[in-house]
Amino acid sequence: MKIVVIGGTGLIGSKLVEKLREDGHEPLAASPDSGVNALTGEGLAKALEGAQVVVDVANAPAWEDAAVLDFFRTSSRNLLAAETAAGVAHHVTLSVVGADRLAESGYMRAKVAQEDLVKAGPIPYTIVRATQFFEFIGRIADSSTDGDTVRLSPALVQPEAADDVASTLADVAIGAPLNDTVELAGPEAFRLDELARRVLRANDDPRQVTPDVHARYFDAELDDRSLTPGDGARIASTRFEDWLSQSAR
Numbered sequence: 428m429k430i431v432v433i434g435g436t437g438l439i440g441s442k443l444v445e446k447l448r449e450d451g452h453e454p455l456a457a458s459p460d461s462g463v464n465a466l467t468g469e470g471l472a473k474a475l476e477g478a479q480v481v482v483d484v485a486n487a488p489a490w491e492d493a494a495v496l497d498f499f500r501t502s503s504r505n506l507l508a509a510e511t512a513a514g515v516a517h518h519v520t521l522s523v524v525g526a527d528r529l530a531e532s533g534y535m536r537a538k539v540a541q542e543d544l545v546k547a548g549p550i551p552y553t554i555v556r557a558t559q560f561f562e563f564i565g566r567i568a569d570s571s572t573d574g575d576t577v578r579l580s581p582a583l584v585q586p587e588a589a590d591d592v593a594s595t596l597a598d599v600a601i602g603a604p605l606n607d608t609v610e611l612a613g614p615e616a617f618r619l620d621e622l623a624r625r626v627l628r629a630n631d632d633p634r635q636v637t638p639d640v641h642a643r644y645f646d647a648e649l650d651d652r653s654l655t656p657g658d659g660a661r662i663a664s665t666r667f668e669d670w671l672s673q674s675a676r
């Protein structure tokens with residue numbers, strides 16, 4: 428089965444392409460470098476020829492409110508139009524658990540806009556909402572750093588390994604469209620500040636992490652329900668400490 432992975436060179440996309448290939452499918456890793464640009468539409472028609480499934484795991488290069496909203500809106504519109512022309516039977520989108528609860532965040536508003544276009548669009552779909560990737564915790568710390576201090580909310584998070592996200596997306600992509608949203612989360616919950624502290628410590632990073640209930644996560648204040656999944660979420664298998672010891676090796 429030909430499966431086009433938009434953002435196929437990124438963290439999740441490259442792992443997904445590898446898994447699909449191992450499983451005997453024909454993934455096409457699409458990104459601007461390979462001449463496929465979801466924002467301008469360049470190369471989309473050719474890339475989608477003969478494809479049954481499109482998985483959109485692209486991410487915006489700039490996260491300012493207007494830029495990120497334009498990225499997810501325009502790229503989703505372009506993809507859905509090109510998929511209609513190519514007769515694609517299943518559109519899979521990767522989104523974020525709790526995106527609709529974080530309206531103060533321009534990034535999350537853009538993800539909700541992306542989801543809404545997919546839900547209202549003409550292509551049968553599945554939306555996978557994932558929690559934070561273990562690999563993303565360093566970037567969360569960077570975004571909350573002032574000098575040597577990282578100020579982070581102690582809100583609960585239930586993160587997961589990017590490998591597990593890619594495996595779930597591979598399963599979803601080869602299955603029938605659900606026309607629904609599924610959630611995916613890691614096997615354990617942590618306080619966000621403690622999680623960042625453990626990642627920084629494992630990397631011999633001297634920054635100090637300070638808990639602050641008002642610290643903003645990409646512009647949104649958090650509580651224990653902001654980023655955690657609901658009942659019925661799929662639970663990924665990799666535990667944080669196992670990932671940490673493997674990634675440190």
Ligand SMILES: NC(=O)c1ccc[n+]([C@@H]2O[C@H](COP(=O)([O-])OP(=O)(O)OC[C@H]3O[C@@H](n4cnc5c(N)ncnc54)[C@H](OP(=O)(O)O)[C@@H]3O)[C@@H](O)[C@H]2O)c1
Nearest residue numbers: 434436437438439458464465466485486522557559560563
């Ligand atoms: N980070 C998290 O914890 C988290 C949690 C839940 C969901 N998500 C979602 O996961 C998705 C993937 O994230 P990621 O960390 O794997 O992203 P990433 O590593 O930043 O990769 C982004 C990919 O998008 C491609 N891309 C950028 N602009 C494009 C365009 N105009 N047309 C086509 N492709 C384009 C990039 O290509 P180049 O390499 O050529 O630039 C790259 O392949 C995002 O939608 C994000 O919202 C993330």
